[in-house]
Amino acid sequence: MDSMITAAARALAAGDSLGALKRVALRDDAPALALRGIAMAQLGDLVRAKVLLKSAARAFGPKEAVARARCVVAEAEIALVSRDLSWPAKALDTAWATLEAHGDRVNAAHAGNLKVRRLLLIGRLDEAERTLAGLDPAPLPPASTTARELAIAGIAIRRLKTEAARAALTRAAHSARQANIPALTAEVEAASLALKTPAARLIARGEGRSLLLDEVEALLASGTLVVDACRHAVRQGNAMVSLSTRPVLFALARALAEDWPGDVPRGTLLRRAFRAKHADESHRARLRVEIGRLRAELKDLADVRATKRGFALSPQGGREIVVLAPPVEGQDASVLALLADGESWSSSSLAIALGTSPRTVQRALEQLAAAGKVQPLGHGRARRWMTPLVPGFPTILLLPGPLPSD
Incomplete structure (x- = not known):
């Protein structure tokens, strides 16, 4: 050498x-x-x-x-x-x-x-x-x-x-x-x-506030019944019921938790779970079915009881009920979460990281770009996406030791 x-x-x-x-x-x-x-x-x-x-x-x-x-x-x-x-x-x-x-x-x-x-x-x-x-x-x-x-x-x-x-x-x-x-x-x-930055939002008794990561950890260990909108689950201590593949059930659970200790009108639940603007008898019948399924899923953690105007959530053992929500919500929040690192991503890499289709990611990026939340760099296959005005530090690239053959 x-x-x-x-x-x-x-x-x-x-x-x-x-x-x-x-x-x-x-x-x-x-x-x-x-x-x-x-x-x-x-x-x-x-x-x-x-x-x-x-x-x-x-x-x-x-x-x-x-x-x-x-x-x-x-x-x-x-x-x-x-x-x-x-x-x-x-x-x-x-x-x-x-x-x-x-x-x-x-x-x-x-x-x-x-x-x-x-x-x-x-x-x-x-x-x-x-x-x-x-x-x-x-x-x-x-x-x-x-x-x-x-x-x-x-x-x-x-x-x-x-x-x-x-x-x-x-x-x-x-x-x-x-x-x-x-x-x-x-x-x-x-x-x-x-x-040091907010990792989630706590929604309890109709009021919300930001939580740091250690506060999220303490909340999940406290024994409080948490409807976790970050992971689409309902948890209490070490017990957890995942609803990640049951979006309707999770929407119902979250709506009930946000209004706890009060009840939620049936019309509100229909709008939250089914996005029904004008509910008919078929919607109301489906609501009863889905409430029954939610009651079965949460039987070890809470009860879903009927009231005169709707339904209410009652935790086992008189525990508090709160909702843990992401800092930013919306259809494209997961894309924004990845872009928040300040690096430039291709749409194909975002799809790999999110486990979804490239076309789904491209539609999300187009909507975010139209809203001014992300910006494209380059064209065609070389196009990358990043959040605007986010200072990023390049990861250090070191190849330790001599490069040529010894």
Whole structure:
């Protein structure tokens, strides 16, 4: 390995992208192309970075499997940062296996971190947790340790374990200071905002207020009967009845909970559950059927009793009843929730993350764009979407260790 390549690799590891480029900008050999690609990615030119890394992977010889695998890992991180979830995940698994087989433990662990972060984005928490548990954190440098701790925090936040999330973010901040990379420190600070911003709205006795994440955790552990509009379930302590596949039943449960301890007129329930502007006997008959189904689903948690003008919800044991609602609601709230990270997403990646069809996501994006809540960037296949005026910090892109073959 020549001295300029070594100096450029060290500059990248320290977060000095411009310093690395100065050393390899005029070179077209495989190691220089790879280093230039990582430097361009750190500077935010992800399109150029992908081209350079693909060129580097082709330029490495057949005996340089480790170097090619490192390029694939760098491509995977670019895909993750640019929210290109259609990038072939199997390529990362293959590169990870190659690095493990050749004893490159640092880059192998880095590849594992990337897989965990991708699984987090698409909501596969159990698989992300299993993958993370199988990774050895010992060989990781401070920058990659920070990424690992951010992944741990992300899992804890989604599982409503705020103390574990806060501890992981504290460790991430410590590792980021050790790495001495400003963009990495900024990323940790941005992630920490999740614990300081409203995570949900509490609706109780007709009044609403915002809740932080730790307040949501405390509410769910309090024994209060919670109609959870974030996950479409009714829960009390460890007991939970999921209504995610029963939208009519959940609409009825929420309407009854919002007006508790009072009752809800039948006409209001018909409008909320069936969107019936003019109810006839068939609607009223269906309401009776659905109320019976809801009563059967909630029998261990609450009773649905009939009143003179409608129905009311009565919790077992005289508990309080509240509604836990998302901070932003509406048909397209889930799309906005993903775009809130400040990164640019393609419609296909949003569809993958939400588990829905691309056309459904495109319709939602068109409606949000018409309302001025999102904005498109680019055209055709290159089009991306993001929320306007949201400051975003680029995820740090590091490929630890030397790129050329040893």
